[in-house]
Amino acid sequence: MRLAFFGTPEIAATVLRCLHRLGHDLVLVVSQPDKPKGRGQQLMATPVKQAALELGLLCQQPETIKNNREFQQSFSELNLDLVVVAAYGKIIPPDLLSLPQHGFINLHASLLPKYRGAAPVQWALLNGEKATGMTIFKIIEQLDAGPIIDQAAVEIGDDEDAGQLLARLFQLGCGRLENCLAAINNNSAKYIVQDESLATLAPTLKKEMGKINWQKSAREIHNQIRGLVLWPTAYAEWQEKRLKILKARPFASPLLTKNGRAGLVEEVVRGEGFIVQCGQGKIEILEVQPESGRPMSGYNFAIGHKLIPGETLLK
Incomplete structure (x- = not known):
């Protein structure tokens, strides 16, 4: 399939490398702009950008993708089959969602519809949950509310922290991507509507x-x-x-x-x-x-x- 990938931090770079190993035609990588870091406040490339450069992939870093006509025009000309998203950090605008043949899918580190939002792993730990999981779902306009394509649960270790659990969940997601993409490609994927009565939120941390x-x-x-x-x-x-x-x-x-x-x-x-x-x-x-x-x-x-x-x- 002709794919694009949207992601920013190290956990997303893990997913990008996984997609590359699977042999799909990755025609575009999109990441957030480089940001100053450290005492010297030097611009540092995002982990996804670094991975894209190492893999020889085209990487774009628009300041915004909302109401960005230039980006949207070039994106529409790619004739994509699917876009995979992992921890991109920005909401995908509705006018982009319908452009790829199979839309956008997202890897989300919770058992949706529980913990919709920016910090699902952190809130699961704050609330003392004993289990969580990885959900791959189709993105729709409502936040993290799209139909579920694949889901897997894991137990949370008593001393496991957010960094460790995030890494483990995204590794789990990588392992499930191959079958998920194959099902989407041959139109055998099952899209399960989320139960809104079970939805909980994982808002941005303060x-x-x-x-x-x-x-x-x-x-x-x-x-x-x-x-x-x-x-x-x-x-x-x-x-x-x-x-x-x-x-x-x-x-x-x-x-x-x-x-x-x-x-x-x-x-x-x-x-x-x-x-x-x-x-x-x-x-x-x-x-x-x-x-x-x-x-x-x-x-x-x-x-x-x-x-x-x-x-x-x-x-």
Whole structure:
């Protein structure tokens, strides 16, 4: 089939490489514009653009595809069979959707109709879900509401974070693309309408969601840490500076210990991290990143910054 691909981050680059291996005629790759990154604020190519260049594929990066007549005209002249979308980051305008023979399909990291929106994996973890999955569906004008072509469920690991789960789900999606594309090509694909009564949302994350409230349970805080590890990252305050919490492990003790208080550092565990009391239970902080510093183990932070039992991490 003559395909185009829309995507931007590393998980999308994985899908692009998969499509290339399958041998389809990839005539166009579309990614978001390069953005400045790092302390030097130098322009960095998106992972999808980098992959496209490595594979010798044409890559375009329009600032917008909505009401972009020049892009829409050139796109219509490609005579595409299908467009595959994975984490592109922008909504596909309706006037593009009907141009390819079989339309647009999207890889979405949830079991639709649950968790429609920009952050399905993050919200699944924040909500303590035990399972999620990958859905391949046909894009329609309504967000993530198109008919389902393929779907597969997976269990979520107790300590799996958003980065790990996203990578695993998109690898799963890659493995299911070949049969999915073949079914679309020979018109044997089954398009299952989503049940609107089961739809839930996974809206864009907000920066303030990273602030840890130690009055919450250890399990809730653990879910916050692993759900927000990519962005905005869970954090506490220590000595009036922000301390990002990257990895932790909860303990299911019932309540605060006698004379304890939420946020109190109870113990430093040699070679591992430090234990903090929560509103319910305790949590061992295993990996942190100090303000303007690099990631390090919780133990190395405690030793290097002289964090001792009895001190309090503020929310």
